[in-house]
Amino acid sequence: MNHLFTIKDLSTDEIHHILTQADRFKNGETWLPSDLVFVSNLFFEASTRTKMSFEIAEKRLGLQVIPFETTTSSTVKGETLYDTVKTLESIGVKLVVIRHPEDSYFSQLVDGINIPILNGGDGSGNHPTQCLLDLLTIKEEFQQFENLTVSIIGDLRHSRVARSNAEALTKLGANVIFSGPEDWFDEEYNRHGPFLPVDEAVMESDVVMLLRIQHERHKETAHLTQEEYHQQYGLTIERYNRMKQGSIVMHPAPVNRDVEIASELIEAPRSRIFKQMENGVYIRMSVIKRALHKGEEGWIG
Template identity: 55%
Template sequence: MEHIVNMKSLTTEEMMKIIELAREMKADGIRKLDRTYYVSNLFFEPSTRTKSSFEMAERRLGMEVIPFAPESSSTLKGESLYDTVKTFEAIGLDLVVIRHPRDKYYEQLVDHMDIPLINGGDGSGQHPTQSLLDIFTIYEHFGQFEGLNVTIAGDISHSRVAKSNAESLKRLGANVTFVCPEEWAGEFDYTTDLDAQIENCDVLMLLRVQHERHDGEGLAFSKWEYHRQFGLTLERAERLQKHAIIMHPAPVNRGVEIADELIESPQSKILTQVENGVYVRAAIIKLLLKGRNE
């Protein structure tokens, strides 16, 4: 692995290698790397979980984190993303993490970089580290993927999480069904009937309504109506199989995608996903740096 930019670039063997290393780290602790490495997290979109868990993983690995704030960088003077990245490479960075609002921003970079790039999310494109932590969370609970019924419900067309997980989970042997309003289906086959899926799914993954990517178009229905049609209500939760798990990449719109009372329920893995993000991202960083030095 030279870079982690989308799930298509990873084989199933590489996915499982990351998961197994993350499991070891969760069980035995994250050990510091063999020397000091330098990293920067270039986030051009808001982030709580992804950015902070990357920083936690980096610091627990013993890395030096070089600060970056787009509002005080030369990007405000017109500097391109390419030149920003090459600048960081020139001053001695060993690895860079980027989140950017432009889909596939990484295509102009990867063939011209001498250090690994991790995609922390590109527009409505891909979010590979979120997919990998989701996979880890599912594997931690079920011990396998083959034949699992995964229902992903919400704002599918704007979700890089949905696109990344559709790619990875299907290749690992899971059955993936999308549930959403017709106007949010994008490229995927879908159903609008969540009730028809609720009793058979092993994993119910809910997605945030991404208002910021709707180009000013509002919902065709109220938040209450969305919750009634496409959200995990208390009534729907009672129909879940006892072994089923509830997931959400967060941030959560409480009472919209999921009833407030269910976020920390026994079947919810939402906070476990956040915790697992640290171990998965630490595993990815360690494998990328190891591959670079071999």
């Protein structure tokens, strides 16, 4: 079963295959399953871009999307996630995408569910398609990952994006630097790279990857106004102007304007923020093909 739960589950070969297939989709390659295939996107947390991006990917692949509404579904009646997914399997759904506030929600699904599950984000855990679209965006820019310096800056403790990206980037040969408020650093990152002051991190990086402050996840944003955060840890115009030649800025979005990044920079020349979203569609097409592909040969032709 080609589930996609975490980026850790993928070998570097698998990652490269997914990026290659995504790139081919971006260049016009098509792939359509021969049957009517029903899929459903179960988003138990707010999302615009991830959910809609999956939906567009699904429709580009000719899949039939069956809407699942968390506010009116039987989970309101206390149904377990397992029973909900098993229900969808029973009525003919062939693949589900799930975002859920609980870390590793998928561990309760592995046994018993016979359709592939793609993780669209679990609590503060993982967000593998976000990681993969970040990798595609970096690869498009620099062709390879070896010896690139990538700084990940901001709310490291609560970020599933940071966790997945740190893991994948070091595995692929990049050097990772962490920065932001020190009490948001997490010791688990020590094995991936050093924690540096923001100004240093920004100046040394090929890729400045900003993290969203998840106001909805923690109220203890800490002693700082948004303006203070921006001045101390955000990408200000001054810091942007000191970035290396050829370097780029990334952010998983939604952006808190003038907090993580100055509003004027969101569409600035180095910014790849909207390019990341565009790439997300092709990554999702790629992992869906990987999950649904049948037959003896490899899923990427």
